[in-house]
Amino acid sequence: xxxxxxxxxxxxxxxxxxxxxxxxxxxxxxxxxxxxxxxxxxxxxxxxxxxxxxxxxxxxxxxxxxxxxxxxxxxxxxxxxxxxxxxxxxxxxxxxxxxxxxxxxxxxxxxxxxxxxxxxxxxxxxxxxxxxxxxxxxxxxxxxxxxxxxxxxxxxxxxxxxxxxxxxxxxxxxxxxxxxxxxxxxxxxxxxxxxxxxxxxxxxxxxxxxxxxxxxxxxxxxxxxxxxxxxxxxxxxxxxxxxxxxxxxxxxxxxxxxxxxxxxxxxxxxxxxxxxxxxxxxxxxxxxxxxxxxxxxxxxxxxxxxxxxxxxxxxxxxxxxxxxxxxxxxxxxxxxxxxxxxxxxxxxxxxxxxxxxxxxxxxxxxxxxxxxxxxxxxxxxxxxxxxxxxxxxxxxxxxxxxxxxxxxxxxxxxx
Numbered sequence: 001x002x003x004x005x006x007x008x009x010x011x012x013x014x015x016x017x018x019x020x021x022x023x024x025x026x027x028x029x030x031x032x033x034x035x036x037x038x039x040x041x042x043x044x045x046x047x048x049x050x051x052x053x054x055x056x057x058x059x060x061x062x063x064x065x066x067x068x069x070x071x072x073x074x075x076x077x078x079x080x081x082x083x084x085x086x087x088x089x090x091x092x093x094x095x096x097x098x099x100x101x102x103x104x105x106x107x108x109x110x111x112x113x114x115x116x117x118x119x120x121x122x123x124x125x126x127x128x129x130x131x132x133x134x135x136x137x138x139x140x141x142x143x144x145x146x147x148x149x150x151x152x153x154x155x156x157x158x159x160x161x162x163x164x165x166x167x168x169x170x171x172x173x174x175x176x177x178x179x180x181x182x183x184x185x186x187x188x189x190x191x192x193x194x195x196x197x198x199x200x201x202x203x204x205x206x207x208x209x210x211x212x213x214x215x216x217x218x219x220x221x222x223x224x225x226x227x228x229x230x231x232x233x234x235x236x237x238x239x240x241x242x243x244x245x246x247x248x249x250x251x252x253x254x255x256x257x258x259x260x261x262x263x264x265x266x267x268x269x270x271x272x273x274x275x276x277x278x279x280x281x282x283x284x285x286x287x288x289x290x291x292x293x294x295x296x297x298x299x300x301x302x303x304x305x306x307x308x309x310x311x312x313x314x315x316x317x318x319x320x321x322x323x324x325x326x327x328x329x330x331x332x333x334x335x336x337x338x339x340x341x342x343x344x345x346x347x348x349x350x351x352x353x354x355x356x357x358x359x360x361x362x363x364x365x366x367x368x369x370x371x372x373x374x375x376x377x378x379x380x381x382x383x384x385x386x387x388x389x390x391x392x393x394x395x396x397x398x399x400x401x402x403x404x405x406x407x408x409x410x411x412x413x414x415x
Contacts, residue, residue, distance in 0.1 A: 182241020187214030
């Protein structure tokens with residue numbers, strides 16, 4: 001029996017952070033919007049609406065450069081916590097359409113519709129391609145109708161080709177590249193359309209007289225090997241639309257990958273200040289403690305070491321670590337972190353970044369000298385968050401951070 005052909009869909013939420021902010025404030029619809037920081041401040045652009053892109057603003061650009069290019073735009077620092085909630089809601093909708101979904105980032109996912117043609121076929125469908133194209137249109141329509149979020153999707157026989165197709169379908173479109181039509185579709189496109197080709201690689205290709213993917217697909221193999229070594233052959237294959245249909249592993253939102261029982265590496269969260277902070281409040285420290293402890297409990301582990309990282313505006317970085325009784329309780333951690341901060345804060349210069357990391361993770365059992373209710377309290381907090389979202393409950397200390405929330409955004413990393 002012949003295995004069904006790959007049907008890989010790349011679904012991309014269009015200008016995701018901007019779209020969510022517009023749901024929170026409908027007056028932003030149709031306006032040039034930049035999410036990532038305040039006008040003229042520090043930080044980088046997280047998302048830019050289509051209305052502001054025509055002025056050269058794009059994600060990853062410094063906020064100050066974006067301000068220079070589009071001083072008329074509306075600049076927003078972002079709304080921490082809400083984006084992941086919408087991302088999870090989108091994931092729930094995707095799960096209704098296929099049993100195989102892989103999250104690539106907070107605003108992008110890959111869906112395998114391989115073998116789903118019979119399940120979704122209608123009598124008037126002229127072909128299997130028509131069936132799958134219509135089904136993905138229904139998926140993006142459901143995301144728009146239920147959540148108010150626009151999305152684009154590309155469908156192809158490989159993951160790279162599906163990603164390119166989703167880009168060509170923007171904004172809010174669906175494009176299917178039929179098997180065998182990959183090379184023809186790619187040929188007129190510029191080399192930057194190929195995933196992984198950035199400015200440096202583009203310049204090298206242009207130096208070799210290659211500006212389109214059609215030219216790259218037809219380039220002599222020895223020429224590409226001289227310029228790019230072993231990567232040259234793979235680039236030419238990709239330019240012909242040949243690629244892997246494997247979806248790879250999950251990459252959850254904000255790169256917080258916390259597998260249950262995972263003891264390797266560390267659990268860390270950082271906050272970069274768009275405007276330099278002259279001081280750090282207990283609320284900021286408490287907020288970070290809550291986040292790393294919540295993630296540790298999701299893994300089912302405790303930590304024996306906590307590290308505080310402090311970076312000044314001259315990029316001088318200080319770390320302070322302490323070994324402790326195994327814990328995943330934010331109340332206990334906050335007391336230790338507050339002491340570490342007092343030891344680390346020895347300069348008058350403003351602060352650019354603050355971070356907390358938990359390490360030496362394990363399944364520790366700690367016998368209490370006196371009866372305590374930390375485990376019950378933590379379990380209750382997690383239950384509320386699982387049902388109503390992470391921001392449904394916080395320590396009283398953390399809630400005082402509302403004054404500072406406008407000048408800081410949280411970035412999450414895992415070592």
